Amino acid sequence: MNRFSYMRANSVAEAVRLHALTDDAQFLAGGTNLVDLMRENVMQPAALIDITRLPLRGIAPTPDGGLRIGALVSNSALAWDARVRERYPMLAQAILAGASAQIRNAATVGGNLLQRTRCLYFYDPASSCNKRAPGSGCAALDGVNRMHAIFGASEHCIATHPSDMCVALAALDASVQIAGRDGARVLPFDSLHRLPGDTPHRETALAEEALITAIDLPAEGYAQHCTYLKVRDRQSYAFALVSVALGLRVEDGMIRALGCALGGVAHKPWRDREAEALLIGGAAHDTRTHARFAGMIVARADPRPGNAFKVELARRAIVRAFERALAAQSAQSAQDAEEDEA
Structure with a gap:
């Protein structure tokens, strides 16, 4: 050091x-x-x-009916907050799927957004890595790339973003409060992280001195129909091969709104809004539509030989996420009924 x-x-x-x-x-x-x-x-x-003494540890309602989460709130505090568990269960699930309890107790929300890739070559100073040493090359391109990106990569970098929390925040259309030399501003969550292009060392849209002060959750939390599905090599303390954060608003059996983001597959949480738009107004329980949606998303994948399996894995994970999200309300209703009888 x-x-x-x-x-x-x-x-x-x-x-x-x-x-x-x-x-x-x-x-x-x-x-x-x-x-x-x-x-x-x-x-x-x-x-x-x-910055640990800054007053950024609160969770409070916003005027539009959402929640504002201070950047220094710990991951554990956020995941176990009653309002988050009730209104944004997908976010709580995503947080609890990441890291270990000890790390979640220490890690902050703002830090989670800015954590860096776990690419083996990035962590090895002896290896070529454009993210760590711009212009040195990307050893992962022809190396061990099983964990790497299948969407949005470039010849300069195929690393993935490691966060689980960020995948749920992307699906929820959160926004980020930022303080900088030019004052405060708000950034849509989808605009925070960058694809690698030819500058993979520039991972976010933040200026160097800018500080994340809070994350705003919208009023829509998809509480009735949502899930966070994480596929990984072992059940705990492992990064995602593929993850899916899916939230649906269903009215009269039809999809009226949704957010779907994938993790473990790109340099940032991956959303395909064009594919999402085609589901609006469709029957929520039409499994053929779920399969077509998943097929549309993975059709745009560009895998390496070592991670080509992720394409089919992502397709199946998306379909499975729809099954889990649409079963969520009925499962909760059954639990409520059992508690009432007791």
Whole structure:
């Protein structure tokens, strides 16, 4: 680990100012990803700006009926918040599918959004990686790429985004509150993360000194029909091969709104809004439509030899997610009935 300076910010404005005045600085909150990268000499910041004392730990209603989640709320606190479990169960499921209980207790919501890929070549300073060392090449292209992207990749990078939480936030059409030198702004969640293109080291649309202060959830949480389905090599503490966050609003048996995002398959949570639009107004329980929807999405995949299996895996996972999401309300109704009888 390299030598670095340490500063503690007492306000959001001070945090932004310190970052802007300091070369090669990083914000430090839970540190569950950043500290690991520093230990491995993958990241070597000259300065750390501690933001753990900032007043960003609240969860509160928004004027439009949604929820605002402070960036320093822990993953565990968010997953177990009664309002989130009731109104946004897909998000709670996604959080609890990630990492371990110990890490979720320490990791923050803002940090989860900004965590970096777990590509083996990114973590190995001896390997070529355009994300870690721009212009050095991408060893994963012809190397071990079983875990890598099948959508939106480029000849410069085929890494995937590791977050489970972000997949659910993408499906929910969340938004991100940001503070920077030019003031505060709001960014649609889908615009936060970038595809690699020819600059894979630029992973988000944030300016270097910008600080995520909160995430806003919309009023629509798809609480009645939703699921987070994660397919992985082992049941716990493993990153997704493919994951699906799916939420549906069903009225009179018809799909009136939906959000579907995939994880483990791209440099960012992957949505195909063109395919989603074709489902609006269709019969919710039409399994042939589910299969066509899944087929449309995976038809645009561009896998490598080592991860070609993900195409069929993603197709099946999407179909299975529809089954689980549409069964969610009936299962909850049966549970409620049992509790009433008891």
